[in-house]
Amino acid sequence: MGPLSATFTRLYGPRGWLMLALFGSVLFVVFPVFNLVVPPDSPFHISAYWVTLIGKIMCYGMVALAMDLIWGYTGILSLGHGLFFALGGYAFGMYLMRQIGADGQYRVNMPDFMVFLDWKEFPWHWWNSDQFWWSALLVVLVPGLLAFVFGYFAFRSRVKGVYFSIITQALTYAAMLAFFRNAMGFGGNNGFTDFKRILGIPITTPETRMALFAITGLALIATLLLGRYIVTSKFGRILTAIRDAESRVMASGYDTLWYKLFIWTLSAVICGIAGALYVPQVGIINPSEMSPANSIEIAIWVAVGGRGTLVGALLGAGIVNGAKSWFTVAFPEYWLFFLGLIFILVTLFMPDGVVGAFRQLRDKVRMRKSAPVLADTPS
């Protein structure tokens, strides 16, 4: 067996790949066909609302995967992941703002909020922001560098547990307050919106929307496979060992700083990319994305789905956000109460989330069916 096929079987078994293929065909065949080809008056037509909603949830799914890598597998709870998501969104939003060109309210080749502030020139950090490649680079570099520098100092000083969580929470809150200021040059509390084009193509056409949807689907699947590659490697086993007994890992001769720093930075970069995919689909980015509540919600998705399972993180993001989009329409004022209730119920009755509960059920059925299952030795 070649190394490539060995990697394939390591990532998922036949059933796992089949599920992934099914998921892929829904994203890349069913959605395009039933959205673009089937006429809007047909009962089988998938409306733009659904395309945008699922596209948005897939971005959240990427964030949940990133959160699971750092929290579920490594045991480091970040309550500031919304910041990395928003930074990726802002970095790409700058490019989208430049693509508006002179089609804004003031008919000037400058974003409206800058004209409103009576600015004559772009501030320094908007340099090159009309270039797609430059913005795409910033989407990765800004969250990545921030996470690397912050993580280096935090992990080197052995900041752990709840202290780390509180500091990350403070970080995203501080960033939100900064982005609210008009002088920052990011549109203040309105942020960026009213996008017209991407790569010169109109952004609201069904075709562009579907292309963004498909790219997000690809990014999501790539993130899932990358995460799976990491957690099934020796590196991944060391991450879990750090979560369970870090002092033993160090006594075994591992410098845990670089392990934590790598996964932390990667997690932030994934969030940044998810944010960049989110903004053109949803059409707005503003500082409320950095609010502490948003980052806490990310942790709830992962807790609901099941920590340390990857697929659980995806499920959690889907379940909670699906419920949210229905709830905020049906009973808008009760959503936060409901979210809190889900969190309490999951913590009490499903400590391992939906995936954990499912596994328990499966094991029970198996136990009843057959004699004790022998643990298989690794081959």
Add this chain to the structure above:
Amino acid sequence: MSVLPEDPQRGGAEAPASAYGRIAGAGVDTTHRAILYLEDITVSFDGFKALNRLTLTIDSGELRCIIGPNGAGKTTMMDVITGRTRPDTGTAYFGQTIDLTLLTEAEIAHAGIGRKFQKPTVFEQHTVFENLELAMKTDKRARHSLFAQLGSVERDKIAATLDLIRLSNAAGRLAGTLSHGQKQWLEIGMLLMQEPQLLLLDEPVAGMTDEETERTVELLHELNGKHSIVVVEHDMDFVARIANTVTVLHEGGVLAEGPMNAVQQDPRVIEVYLGR
């Protein structure tokens, strides 16, 4: 003779694959017989002297037991050797040339000192096999671990250690499901996978059944002569069965040293420890 590899983090990446049967490997110079020198070590915590001018030498290949009443400084001594605690004064040398007071915990582990903690700490959510895999001496830098694959040499090493610690039948079990005694052995096995020149065992039979203690005595006899071993233990029967030389610590210093029966006759020892 250059002693430390240029980069201690690299560990045994370039070192030839060898069984862990060797007494002294590339890293440590034991030409003067001794593998560990502690001289005049003092450690104080808020004025309390946990170690008071402790001087101790361990020979290469020796199995040494260290006993002493609570607070005698046994665990602090282990902490100094493994880099967890820095001494206020004194010198600690591994072999002739490695100054332990200058190295980090991970560097000391790579230099060849393995430590078993008092409370068994294994990776409970990993299988027994994976526990040994993670402990195995190899390149332990992050970028290497991302692409590391187990070869047949490594598998054989793990299998040999599983045999030695009598856990071959439990290779696929989660370490968290092992009995207390099995966890202790697994931890000793993990230390052996690091191919240490010096093994530090902190109360290896604490909480074990008689049968498990028996098995541990056998295990230590098997290891004796292949590794230099320091055992800290309260259980006198156990110490009497494994030790050649016993060191009695008291109030941070050495009270007596010698064969077990000689130490047991020593009136000072009887007074502070054995007599009670």
